[in-house]
Amino acid sequence: MARERLNIGTYGEVGYLGAPNGRVVARTRYRDWDGRSRLVQATASTRKQAERALKAKLAARSLLQPAESVLSPASPFPDLVAYWLEDLELEGRVTKRTLQLYERDMHRLVLPAFAGLTLREIGVARCDQFLKQLAKQSYSRARHARVVLRLALGLAVRHEVLPRNPMDHVARLHRPASTPSALTxxxxxxxxxxxxxxxxxxxxxxxxxxxxxxxxxxxxxxxxxxxxxxxxxxxxxxxxxxxxxxxxxxxxxxxxxxxxxxxxxxxxxxxxxxxxxxxxxxxxxxxxxxxxxxxxxxxxxxxxxxxxxxxxxxxxxxxxxxxxxxxxxxxxxxxxxxxxxxxxxxxxxxxxxxxELLGHTDPRITIQHYIRRSEMVNPATAEMLDRVFAREE
CATH class of the missing domain: 1.10.443.10 (Intergrase catalytic core)
Structure with a gap:
C-alpha cells in the first residue's frame, strides 16, 4: 500500500512482520474519527491475505465516521430544501400540519428568490436583503420565510456543508405597531x-x-x-x-x-x-x-x-x-x-x-397580542390632583 497522509479517517504506510507458524502480520497507523492515531493490524497466511484482512478492518472502522452528506457548497438550494424536508419527516419531531406549513412557506416565499443559487452563494447580505424586501410587503410573510430559511440553512451547517448559518447575523424584523382589536x-x-x-x-x-x-x-x-x-x-x-x-x-x-x-x-x-x-x-x-x-x-x-x-x-x-x-x-x-x-x-x-385564562405562561404575550389598550386613564388621577392642587379661597 502507498503511504497516505494521516488525516482523520486515513492510514499510514503498511508494515509487515513475521508471526509464529510462518504467518504474516500487516499493520498500519490509522487516525480514527476521535482524532487519535491507533495501530491496526491483521494476521494471515500470506502477505496478500494479511493485506486484504487489514483493508477489511480499516473499512469496518470507517463505518464509525459520520456519513458523508449528499450536499456540498456547490449544491443548488432546491436540493437542500428537498433534503431538509425529508430530514424533518424522518426525524418525526414536528406534526404533519407543521411540516406542511413549512413546505408551503418554503415554496411560496423562499424558493422563488433562491431557486437559482448554490449554497455557497447564500450569504448574510443576500438573506438580509431578501427579508427586508419581503417585510415591505408583509411582516407576517417575512417572519415565516425567516423561520424556514433559518432551519434549512441550519441543517447545512450541522452537516458541515456551510461553515455558518447566514441567518444568525441578519437584521431583526420590526413588527409594525398595532393594537389588538376586541369587541365591545x-x-x-x-x-x-x-x-x-x-x-x-x-x-x-x-x-x-x-x-x-x-x-x-x-x-x-x-x-x-x-x-x-x-x-x-x-x-x-x-x-x-x-x-x-x-x-x-x-x-x-x-x-x-x-x-x-x-x-x-x-x-x-x-x-x-x-x-x-x-x-x-x-x-x-x-x-x-x-x-x-x-x-x-x-x-x-x-x-x-x-x-x-x-x-x-x-x-x-x-x-x-x-x-x-x-x-x-x-x-x-x-x-x-x-x-x-x-x-x-x-x-x-x-x-x-x-x-392564566388564555393558557399563556408569559403575561407579556397576553399584553402584546390579546388585550385592547384603553386610552382612558384611571379617573382617580383627577381626584388626586384636586386634593393636591385645589385653588385656595
Missing amino acids: PTEVNAVRAATTYWEAGRSSSGPRPDGQLGAIVEVMLGTSARIGEVLAIRRCDVDVTSATPSIRIAGTIVSQRGESALRQDHPKTAKSRRTVAIPSFTAEAVRRRLARLEDSSPDALLFCTRKGTPVTTNNVRRQLRQVLDLAGITGVTPHMFRRTVATAINEHGGVELAA
Whole structure:
C-alpha cells in the first residue's frame, strides 16, 4: 500500500512482520474519527491475505465516521430544501400540519428568490436583503420565510456543508405597531343577535342551520379557547352539573392536506391544557347542545357534523363570516372572541388572570397580542390632583 497522509479517517504506510507458524502480520497507523492515531493490524497466511484482512478492518472502522452528506457548497438550494424536508419527516419531531406549513412557506416565499443559487452563494447580505424586501410587503410573510430559511440553512451547517448559518447575523424584523382589536359588549350582543336570527331560519341564505354556531360563540366567549380547541371539546370534558360548571380544554382539531379533520389529543401547546370555570350563559348553551347530541359516549364531540365527525375550523370561520355579513358586521373572526375575553378579564381582574385564562405562561404575550389598550386613564388621577392642587379661597 502507498503511504497516505494521516488525516482523520486515513492510514499510514503498511508494515509487515513475521508471526509464529510462518504467518504474516500487516499493520498500519490509522487516525480514527476521535482524532487519535491507533495501530491496526491483521494476521494471515500470506502477505496478500494479511493485506486484504487489514483493508477489511480499516473499512469496518470507517463505518464509525459520520456519513458523508449528499450536499456540498456547490449544491443548488432546491436540493437542500428537498433534503431538509425529508430530514424533518424522518426525524418525526414536528406534526404533519407543521411540516406542511413549512413546505408551503418554503415554496411560496423562499424558493422563488433562491431557486437559482448554490449554497455557497447564500450569504448574510443576500438573506438580509431578501427579508427586508419581503417585510415591505408583509411582516407576517417575512417572519415565516425567516423561520424556514433559518432551519434549512441550519441543517447545512450541522452537516458541515456551510461553515455558518447566514441567518444568525441578519437584521431583526420590526413588527409594525398595532393594537389588538376586541369587541365591545354592545358588539358582542349584535353578533349574538345576528347568529340567533340566522339559526331561527329567518335568512334564506346558505345551508340549513344545525344550531351549533350560536353555542360555539357562547363557548368561545366563556372559555377564551381557540376555535380548534372549542371544536375538540368532548362530552367527557364538560361538567355542567356541579356547583361550578367547567370545561376542560384538552385537544384541538387539525386538518391535514388531503385528509379528513381529526382531533389532536392536546391543544396548541401541551401547557395549554386547562380546566376553565364557565359563566352561566356558556353553561346554558352547553346544556342545550348536550341535549341534542345523539352519541352518548364520553368521547363524543360536543360539536360535530351530522355524521359525528369533527367540524373543521375553516367551516366555522366561513359560516360565521356569512352570517355576520348578512347583519352588516365585518371584521369579526373566531380569534377576536379570544382577544375580547382577554380584554374584559384584564379590565376587571388584571393581566395575570387574563394570561392564566388564555393558557399563556408569559403575561407579556397576553399584553402584546390579546388585550385592547384603553386610552382612558384611571379617573382617580383627577381626584388626586384636586386634593393636591385645589385653588385656595
